[in-house]
Amino acid sequence: MNKPIDITGVELFTARLYLREWRESDLKDFYEYASVEGVGEMAGWRHHGSIEESKEILDKFISGKKTFCIDLDGKAVGSVGVEEYDEALFPEYADKPGRRIGYVLSKDYWGQGLMPEAVAAVIQYLFEMEELDFLNCGHYEFNTRSRRVIEKCGFEFVKNAEFKTVSGTSAPTREYILTREKYISMIEESAYYA
Ligand SMILES: CC(C)(COP(=O)(O)OP(=O)(O)OC[C@H]1O[C@@H](n2cnc3c(N)ncnc32)[C@H](O)[C@@H]1OP(=O)(O)O)[C@@H](O)C(=O)NCCC(=O)NCCS
Numbered sequence: 001m002n003k004p005i006d007i008t009g010v011e012l013f014t015a016r017l018y019l020r021e022w023r024e025s026d027l028k029d030f031y032e033y034a035s036v037e038g039v040g041e042m043a044g045w046r047h048h049g050s051i052e053e054s055k056e057i058l059d060k061f062i063s064g065k066k067t068f069c070i071d072l073d074g075k076a077v078g079s080v081g082v083e084e085y086d087e088a089l090f091p092e093y094a095d096k097p098g099r100r101i102g103y104v105l106s107k108d109y110w111g112q113g114l115m116p117e118a119v120a121a122v123i124q125y126l127f128e129m130e131e132l133d134f135l136n137c138g139h140y141e142f143n144t145r146s147r148r149v150i151e152k153c154g155f156e157f158v159k160n161a162e163f164k165t166v167s168g169t170s171a172p173t174r175e176y177i178l179t180r181e182k183y184i185s186m187i188e189e190s191a192y193y194a
Contacts, residue, residue: 002084003097003132006065010129012121017114018071019080019121022061026069029076030054033106042143043104046166070105070118078105078115080122085136089161089175096133099126103149110145116152123153127183138163138175150176154186 012019022030031054034040037047048054061067061079070078085100087093101122105115126132137155139146140163155176162170 001087001094001097002099003130005082005099005126005130007068007082008065010068010125012068012125014117014121016072017118017121019068019118020071021065022058022067022069022076022079024058024062026076027051027055027058030058033077033104033108036107039104039107041166042140042146043102044140044163044165068118068122070114072109072114077109078118079103080118082122082126086161089159090136090177093134093177097130098132098134098136100136100138101126102137103146113152115149119149119153123178123183127180133180135178136175137178138173140165141172141174147174154178154182156182 007021010019010021028051031048031051034048034054034057040047048057061069066083067079067081069076070080081102083100083102085098090098101119103115103119105118123135126135135155137150137153138161139150141160155178157174158177159175161173161175163173165171
């Protein structure tokens with residue numbers, strides 16, 4: 001089952017990143033990366049066509065209280081959302097608290113291992129502070145970059161599914177689960193978990 005999440009006041013620190021709530025003053029940075037074609041499209045949303053569109057989404061991030069801003073040296077360069085997972089897709093977890101993680105990073109910063117670092121911090125927070133039992137994550141079959149983030153964070157492939165695309169059609173996705181047990185066993189092994 002989806003556990004309600006509220007990240008108000010939560011701050012997470014990694015070797016290079018500061019994860020925090022979104023602020024109205026992040027608008028320019030947000031529009032800068034969200035308006036680049038080929039970024040949001042990999043996560044199921046169309047790149048933003050105007051700063052007003054970014055402002056609308058930013059307001060939702062702020063009021064929704066479930067989306068972290070990835071802050072790199074004072075600049076907002078991405079987001080990690082603690083989304084609701086599809087309960088119909090995972091009936092076996094009906095009596096366990098869980099959520100789904102989604103993320104996007106500014107194209108300017110791809111390939112430096114920043115997202116695995118950010119996602120690992122959110123995973124740690126969700127298991128240790130929110131006491132979730134499992135996390136779900138997924139990617140379009142064609143999104144091999146996201147697949148690598150998911151694998152590096154220790155998620156295990158469970159099943160194929162479908163997810164809507166920006167053009168209104170649906171595309172095959174690969175769905176993964178990270179259990180609390182697997183997380184605990186990874187703490188000593190993985191470079192991303194302290
Ligand atoms: C997926 C994403 C978050 C990866 O973040 P990241 O910080 O670059 O992750 P990593 O540095 O660990 O790189 C992941 C993989 O991307 C590939 N990659 C790295 N740099 C790249 C670049 N400049 N161009 C293309 N691919 C690159 C590599 O295969 C890498 O895997 P490897 O470490 O095994 O070689 C980022 O590409 C992104 O925001 N994409 C658009 C949104 C998206 O796909 N969101 C997820 C939806 S499910």
